[in-house]
Every structure is written in structure tokens, then in C-alpha cells.
Amino acid sequence: MGYENILLERDGTIATITFNRPEALNALNNQTRAEFKEAIEEVKGDDSVKAVVLTGTGRAFIAGSDIKELKGTTPLQAHDIKRLGEMIEELEKPVIAAVNGFALGGGCEIVLACDIIIASEKAKFGQPEVNIGVIPGGGGTQRLQRMVGVHRAKELIFTGDIIDAAEAERIGLVNKVVPAEELMPRVKEIAGKICNKSSAAIRLAKAAINRGMRTDLGAGLAYERELYSLSLTTEDKAEGIEAFIEKREPQYKGK
Numbered sequence: 001m002g003y004e005n006i007l008l009e010r011d012g013t014i015a016t017i018t019f020n021r022p023e024a025l026n027a028l029n030n031q032t033r034a035e036f037k038e039a040i041e042e043v044k045g046d047d048s049v050k051a052v053v054l055t056g057t058g059r060a061f062i063a064g065s066d067i068k069e070l071k072g073t074t075p076l077q078a079h080d081i082k083r084l085g086e087m088i089e090e091l092e093k094p095v096i097a098a099v100n101g102f103a104l105g106g107g108c109e110i111v112l113a114c115d116i117i118i119a120s121e122k123a124k125f126g127q128p129e130v131n132i133g134v135i136p137g138g139g140g141t142q143r144l145q146r147m148v149g150v151h152r153a154k155e156l157i158f159t160g161d162i163i164d165a166a167e168a169e170r171i172g173l174v175n176k177v178v179p180a181e182e183l184m185p186r187v188k189e190i191a192g193k194i195c196n197k198s199s200a201a202i203r204l205a206k207a208a209i210n211r212g213m214r215t216d217l218g219a220g221l222a223y224e225r226e227l228y229s230l231s232l233t234t235e236d237k238a239e240g241i242e243a244f245i246e247k248r249e250p251q252y253k254g255k
Helices: 029-046 067-071 075-080 083-090 106-113 140-148 152-160 164-171 182-197 199-213 215-232 236-243
Strands: 006-011 014-021 051-056 060-061 094-098 101-103 116-120 123-124 162-164 176-178
Touching: 006 029, 014 029, 014 182, 029 083, 029 123, 029 199, 051 060, 060 106, 060 215, 075 182, 075 199, 094 106, 094 182, 106 140, 116 164, 116 182, 123 152, 123 164, 140 152, 162 164, 176 182, 199 215, 199 236
Parallel strands: 014 051, 051 094, 060 101, 094 116, 101 123, 116 176
Antiparallel strands: 006 014, 123 162
16 A cells, blocks of 8 residues: 555564654554554565664654544544554564654554564653543553553553653653664664574564563463574574584575
8 A cells, every 4th residue: 555654664573663644743543553453464475574663753653643533532432443563563573663753642552562662862761641631552561560660651541741761761651762862773783683593583572572571481481481492493593503613694585
């Protein structure tokens, strides 16, 4: 499909999805959500893509939901919306958030669903939904507490406060903070490093980690053993071991 509110670009094995409504600080409206879902499906089906980067145009990553549309959203419509964060988590390819500016409300929730989060020093984070009389509805009440702890999550959600990149790094919300001009080069460097690994192993590792977030330790360890055993059957495992023994770089096929 043709995209209007996002940009989808490929650079070798890296696909970058850019939220592109700078005049609205990239606020999520229905069209943007639909285009994002389509872009995720597109990269999901593209075997040449090994990693996905999410970022925004202008001063924001995503400054939240489009309030004008939210005003008219019915409970049934809200219930039936396929949460974007779930699509990110279910994507078998690693997703890196390159947070260039405001990541608020639904934007922060998308960030929370990503596998790695790199923030510009200009980035801001928050779940300010209480300021308009609602609560986070895209995973914020669940993922935030798992990342920063229940009490810190309650403070951020109950107060609606917005924090800067340094504080986000301090509490474990982001992996690292870099100067604004270094954001995309640093993210591409990390993505490139991941792309050089076995995509089969990365896929299984992501599945194991995500399952562990939702279950108890015993069940998580059992699932890890299953996926570890599965990884022993892959062509990439055989290639990785042979390359190690022969002291050369492995040539992985993702199988």
C-alpha cells in the first residue's frame, strides 16, 4: 500500500519505519495505526529484513494519540483495536526504538514494546493519560511496571509526569542515551551487529525472553529449554560451530 503518515525504508538488512506527521508531533490517528500495521506485516514477510528500527520525524517519536479522534472513540472500538505493542512483540525480528523526541502516551507504549531502546538526549517519556481522565490502554500499565518496577510505574502513571532521557536511562526505561546527531548512526550500528548473527537464534531468543516476561520462572525455564533444544537442530547452529572451529566468520542463512 502507499503510505502517507509513515515512511518505510530499507538499508540492506535493516528496515526503518518512521512516523511522519511532524505537524501533529506524529500523534497516532487511525490512518497512522493502519499504515503501521501494514508496514509491520510487510517487513514480517520480507526475508531480507533482519532488524527493524522505529523512529519519528521532527521533534517527536510519537507524542501520543490523536486527541480529536480519541474524543469520538467508543468502548467497542477501543476494545477491538489490535494493540500496536503486541504486533511489535509478536514480530519475530528484533525491533529497535530510536527515540528522537517526545514519546508520550501511545508513543511511550510503542517504545516499551520494542526489544532495544536508544534515546536521543532530547527525548522525553511519559504516560500522561490521567491528565485527560483516562488510563494507558496500549500496554503502559503492564509493560512499564515490568521495566521500571511497580512503584515507579505507579508514580509515572498516577502523576502523568514527563521525564527526560537521562532519568529514563537511570530508571531502566531505555538502554542508553546518545547525542541527537549520533542517534541513528548508533542505532544502525547496533542493528547491523544483530543482523550479522543467526536470525534463527535471535527469533528463538526473543520468543523465550517475551514468554518469560509473562510467566513464572519455572515455566519460563521450561520454555527456554524447549527453544534451546530446537536451536540445536538448525542449519545456523551447524554453521556457527563449524565457523568457530575453522576460525572464520559464519555465513548464517536464518534456517
